[in-house]
Amino acid sequence: MAAPKLLLRSYPGGERRAGTSGPGRQYEADPAEPPFRQVTRHAFPVRRMRTPQQVVGCLRSTRFACPARFGDHHARFEAEARQLPERYSERGGLVEDTVFSVLPARRPGCGA
Known part of the structure; x- marks a missing residue:
């Protein structure tokens, strides 16, 4: 298990999960209906470096790690979260490899 997940689960409310409120389908299934x-799929691989502050900022923007979920423990959580990228980083940043997918689709009667 990744270090950020372990850190999240070590705080009160560790049972929090992302994406459990939706219908349980992958977004790729919607245009196929x-x-x-x-429907076509285009994949764009991306590599970027994240600073510890950027990693914490990304965590703040999620439902499962937003400040309100931690109450009085949020400052301590952020301090620990900033240490994770420093521990696992290359040249002062955390390497993030990801793939962005674009799924263009057409509706009948809408263009060529």
């Missing part, structure tokens, strides 16, 4: 047709 009518009325869409000609």
Whole structure:
């Protein structure tokens, strides 16, 4: 298990989960259903460096790690979260490799 997940689970409310409130489907399934047709997938690999502050900022923007979820423990959580990238980083930053997917699709009667 990744270090950030272990850190999140070490705080009160560790049972929090992301994405459990939705219908449980992957977003790729939506365009494949009518009325869409000609669905294609384009993948764009991206590599970027994140500073410890950027990692904490990304965590803040999620439902499972926003400041309100931690109450009085949030400052301590952020301090510990900033140490994780420093511990696992390359040249002062954390390397993030990800793939962005774009799924263009057409509806019948909408263009060529």
